[in-house]
Amino acid sequence: MSPMLHSILAFVQTWWVELLCAVLIVLVVPLIAVYIVLVERKAMADMRARLGPMRVGPHGLLQPIADALKLLFKEDLIPDNADQFIFWLAPVLSMTAALTSMGAVAIGPWFQVARDINIGLLFVVGVGALGPFGIVLGGWASNNHYSIIGALRSTAQLISYETTAGFALVSGFLLAGTLNVRAIVETQRTDQAWYVFLAPVGFFTYLIAWIAETNRAPFDLPEAESELVAGYMTEYSGFRWSLYFLAEYANMIVVASVGTTLFLGGWLRPFPNVRWLAGLDAAPTLLLAAVGAYCVFRAGKQPARAQSMFMWAVAFGCFVVAAIFTLALPFSHLPLERMHDGLYGAFWFLLKVSAYIYIFMWLRFTLPRFRFDQLMRLGWHILIPLALVNVVDVGIALALSSEFGINRWVAMVITTAATLGAAMLLLHWNDKYAAAASAALLTDSSIAEDTHAG
Amino acid sequence: MPPAYIPLLLFSLLVLAFPVVTLIVFKYLRPGSRGGPAKFQPYECGILPETSTRGRYFARFYIIAMLFMILNVETIFLFPWAVLFRGWLAAHLAAFALLPMFVFLGVLLVGYVWLYKKGALDLA
Amino acid sequence: MLDSVIFYFFAGIAVVSAVLMITRRNAIHSAIFLITTLLATAGIFLQLRAEFLFISQIILYVGGIMVLFIFAIMLVRLDVPLPQIRSRTQKWIALLVALAVGLEAGVVIWLARKVPGQGLLIPNAAPADKLAPNTEELAKTLFGTYLLPFEIASVLLLVAMVGAVVMAKKRTDA
Numbered sequence: 001m002s003p004m005l006h007s008i009l010a011f012v013q014t015w016w017v018e019l020l021c022a023v024l025i026v027l028v029v030p031l032i033a034v035y036i037v038l039v040e041r042k043a044m045a046d047m048r049a050r051l052g053p054m055r056v057g058p059h060g061l062l063q064p065i066a067d068a069l070k071l072l073f074k075e076d077l078i079p080d081n082a083d084q085f086i087f088w089l090a091p092v093l094s095m096t097a098a099l100t101s102m103g104a105v106a107i108g109p110w111f112q113v114a115r116d117i118n119i120g121l122l123f124v125v126g127v128g129a130l131g132p133f134g135i136v137l138g139g140w141a142s143n144n145h146y147s148i149i150g151a152l153r154s155t156a157q158l159i160s161y162e163t164t165a166g167f168a169l170v171s172g173f174l175l176a177g178t179l180n181v182r183a184i185v186e187t188q189r190t191d192q193a194w195y196v197f198l199a200p201v202g203f204f205t206y207l208i209a210w211i212a213e214t215n216r217a218p219f220d221l222p223e224a225e226s227e228l229v230a231g232y233m234t235e236y237s238g239f240r241w242s243l244y245f246l247a248e249y250a251n252m253i254v255v256a257s258v259g260t261t262l263f264l265g266g267w268l269r270p271f272p273n274v275r276w277l278a279g280l281d282a283a284p285t286l287l288l289a290a291v292g293a294y295c296v297f298r299a300g301k302q303p304a305r306a307q308s309m310f311m312w313a314v315a316f317g318c319f320v321v322a323a324i325f326t327l328a329l330p331f332s333h334l335p336l337e338r339m340h341d342g343l344y345g346a347f348w349f350l351l352k353v354s355a356y357i358y359i360f361m362w363l364r365f366t367l368p369r370f371r372f373d374q375l376m377r378l379g380w381h382i383l384i385p386l387a388l389v390n391v392v393d394v395g396i397a398l399a400l401s402s403e404f405g406i407n408r409w410v411a412m413v414i415t416t417a418a419t420l421g422a423a424m425l426l427l428h429w430n431d432k433y434a435a436a437a438s439a440a441l442l443t444d445s446s447i448a449e450d451t452h453a454g
Numbered sequence: 455m456p457p458a459y460i461p462l463l464l465f466s467l468l469v470l471a472f473p474v475v476t477l478i479v480f481k482y483l484r485p486g487s488r489g490g491p492a493k494f495q496p497y498e499c500g501i502l503p504e505t506s507t508r509g510r511y512f513a514r515f516y517i518i519a520m521l522f523m524i525l526n527v528e529t530i531f532l533f534p535w536a537v538l539f540r541g542w543l544a545a546h547l548a549a550f551a552l553l554p555m556f557v558f559l560g561v562l563l564v565g566y567v568w569l570y571k572k573g574a575l576d577l578a
Numbered sequence: 579m580l581d582s583v584i585f586y587f588f589a590g591i592a593v594v595s596a597v598l599m600i601t602r603r604n605a606i607h608s609a610i611f612l613i614t615t616l617l618a619t620a621g622i623f624l625q626l627r628a629e630f631l632f633i634s635q636i637i638l639y640v641g642g643i644m645v646l647f648i649f650a651i652m653l654v655r656l657d658v659p660l661p662q663i664r665s666r667t668q669k670w671i672a673l674l675v676a677l678a679v680g681l682e683a684g685v686v687i688w689l690a691r692k693v694p695g696q697g698l699l700i701p702n703a704a705p706a707d708k709l710a711p712n713t714e715e716l717a718k719t720l721f722g723t724y725l726l727p728f729e730i731a732s733v734l735l736l737v738a739m740v741g742a743v744v745m746a747k748k749r750t751d752a
Contacts, residue, residue, distance in 0.1 A: 007580070011460070011580075014457075015460070015461050019461055019464065022461055022464065022465035022468060023468070025465070026465075026472055030472075072480050073484055074484075075484065075487045076484065076487075077487075077493065079494050079495065080491075080494045080495065083604070083606070085607065086606060086607070086610065088477075089610070092470070092473045092477075095469075095472075095473050096466070096469050096470050099469040099472075100466045100469050103465050103466065104462070113461055113462055113465050114458055114462040115458050115461075116458060117456070117458050117459065117462075117629065118629050118711045118712050118713055119629045119630060119632075119712070119713060122533060122633050122713075123633055126633045126637040127636065129640075130640060130641060132641075132645060133613070133645070136648055136652075137606070137610070137648070140606065140648075140652055148652075152649075152652070155515075155645065155649075156518050156519075159519060159522040159645060160518060160522065162522065162526065162641075163522065163525040163526065163528075163529060166526070166529035166532070167529065167532070170529070170532045170533065170536045173536035174536045174539050174540075175540075177536075177537060177539065177540035177541065178537060179533070179537060239476065239477060239480060240477075373577050376577055377576075381570065384525070384566070388559065391532065391559075395551070395552060395555075396552070398540065398543060399548045402543040402544070402548065403546075403548045433570075437576065455580075455581065455584050455624055455625045456624075456627060456629070459624060460580075460584075463621075513653060513746070515649055515653065516646075516649050516650060516653055516746070517743065517746050519646045519649045520646065520738075520742040521739065521742065522642065523642045523643065523646055524738050524739050524742075526638055526641070526642045527638060527642075528732075528735060530634050530637060530638060531720075531728070531731070533630075533713070534630070534714075534717030534720055535717065535721070537714060538714060538717045538718065550721075554721060554725055554728065554729065557729055557732070558728065558729060558731075558732040559732075561729075561732040561733060561735075561736050562735060562739075564736065565735070565736040565740065566739075568739075568740065569739060569743060572743060572747075574743040574746075574747070
């Protein structure tokens with residue numbers, strides 16, 4: 001018994017950072033996901049000139065807690081004739097896939113559960129690809145027409161955009177030359193450019209494909225209320241529904257993290273190699289101090305004493321974190337300077353991830369929903385060839401700059417122009433093809449396909 | 455197993471346990487449910503469902519799944535290529551870096567164009 | 579020793595899932611247990627330090643082929659439990675074949691235990707912690723020694739694409 005105990009203790013001693021990160025992810029990410037729901041509701045309200053949740057807690061800050069408690073205690077209905085085992089398994093599967101893929105994501109150079117694994121981002125993408133199972137099995141198990149149609153549509157949408165998602169990632173990997181998460185960020189530092197500037201079309205296709213992959217608007221037909229009640233989630237209530245939703249928001253966080261790592265420079269400060277912009281290092285402290293000051297300002301204006309106490313507590317928390325950041329400033333010989341990389345890296349990473357998630361929300365509240373056939377046409381007819389052309393062009397640009405000595409940026413501009421030209425051509429051909437197809441359908445009514453064949 | 459994956463394995467077990475434990479714990483903490491059999495009928499906006507859900511659906515979805523499978527294999531071939539690309543360029547092997555993969559992608563592009571023209575990608 | 583524990587963990591899951599898969603009456607339940615079997619096999623790949631193969635198994639097999647399976651089961655109404663065909667000879671033939679296969683496997687394992695080195699098939703395998711990064715090594719081999727099979731694979735995929743659509747179209751045209 002004792003040698004086994006020794007080996008377990010030795011293991012924990014070597015890997016305690018990773019195990020701590022693992023526990024933190026399991027405890028904190030569901031909490032963060034529900035707060036993202038709150039931010040989304042507030043942003044949605046703001047874009048529609050209203051206020052959003054304001055009652056529970058000051059400015060509605062405790063709304064997610066109230067929602068979580070309600071959902072936990074809500075009745076757990078399992079409809080008749082539903083396949084009990086799969087009904088139970090499907091949301092668990094969705095949630096597990098979403099959270100496990102967070103394991104390989106590195107929030108800052110120190111926070112990572114799977115340290116320096118060779119397949120880094122590919123692990124994230126691969127395990128995230130298990131998400132559709134939770135959807136299709138849940139929809140099928142509910143024994144409800146809306147659910148199963150929603151599940152089939154959702155899965156068809158997910159697999160249609162997965163190729164584009166893969167190609168967009170390939171264009172990023174061409175620039176990075178590795179799949180290891182930390183090495184990708186390091187190459188962005190040595191290349192002195194975020195890859196979004198070197199492969200903008202790649203980032204653009206990544207953005208669109210992963211919005212479709214996470215079932216977010218404007219691609220949210222499978223869960224649209226006006227279409228299919230709630231699609232595959234119709235029969236799920238209470239905590240099971242919240243598992244699906246948590247899985248969706250955790251997927252959003254994962255997608256934002258992968259996009260930030262690969263395209264937006266990960267945890268690098270903007271212009272990390274430029275000395276005269278080193279003043280940007282003070283940005284975290286200043287930002288947090290500003291938020292704390294704002295909370296102090298609002299605390300005096302709260303109607304109820306409990307609410308103003310809460311605001312004071314939030315302000316205090318902000319100032320404490322700002323103080324920690326100040327103590328970790330580089331080249332200052334202050335006590336926490338050793339933790340500079342980890343803390344500041346985590347701050348910049350989370351800032352970029354938040355900006356990315358805000359873009360997700362912004363698109364949701366601005367664009368109308370795609371119809372299912374429009375969605376499929378976009379995925380198969382336009383995005384797959386565009387992503388393919390982009391991969392070829394990024395390869396050619398890199399070869400041009402390395403073989404013929406053309407400046408890297410000039411080569412990228414040339415090939416990006418070529419990709420955009422190809423995109424114009426694709427759209428033009430697609431319009432012609434769509435016009436021809438619908439004209440054929442209108443004139444020849446004997447083309448009646450048996451869509452239920454099989 | 456490379457040692458870096460063991461925390462990941464433990465993490466995935468923990469992640470699996472989290473919803474399971476929560477579901478089981480809250481099953482006992484919840485107040486009991488009341489109500490008759492109507493509550494457990496499948497929801498169809500107030501009317502009773504007439505047909506069984508275990509029927510047949512669009513065969514198109516199956517073709518989409520097959521085509522996705524093939525393009526997925528192609529994507530997996532692209533990942534190792536992308537990883538070694540810059541190394542080949544640094545060793546002045548640009549032609550070797552580009553040509554084999556262009557042949558591969560070219561063959562599949564021919565297939566894709568055929569599918570497009572044939573109409574297999576409509577509602578696909 | 580840790581390697582053994584992890585191996586038995588994954589192997590146990592694989593075997594149990596496989597048995598459950600073939601004994602279920604509902605096809606979707608079988609599909610789910612096939613998923614767990616494939617995931618456990620991927621874990622065994624990981625345990626052999628083949629990381630890229632591990633993630634390829636998950637992306638292609640579980641993420642691709644199992645979606646195909648589940649679509650097929652749902653679209654063709656295979657999830658209704660089928661009435662079993664009972665035939666007396668069928669049972670005895672199955673038993674005989676199973677015994678033959680089991681005997682063969684046992685003989686092979688018994689004979690191979692005398693092979694010196696670290697395993698049944700790879701007597702000169704490199705020590706585990708000196709392996710080069712897996713993805714890069716696999717890529718070097720793929721584009722080095724196996725370049726022609728790689729190009730032929732593209733033709734194979736083309737054939738698959740064309741074949742799938744031709745067979746599906748034939749049905750709807752009829």
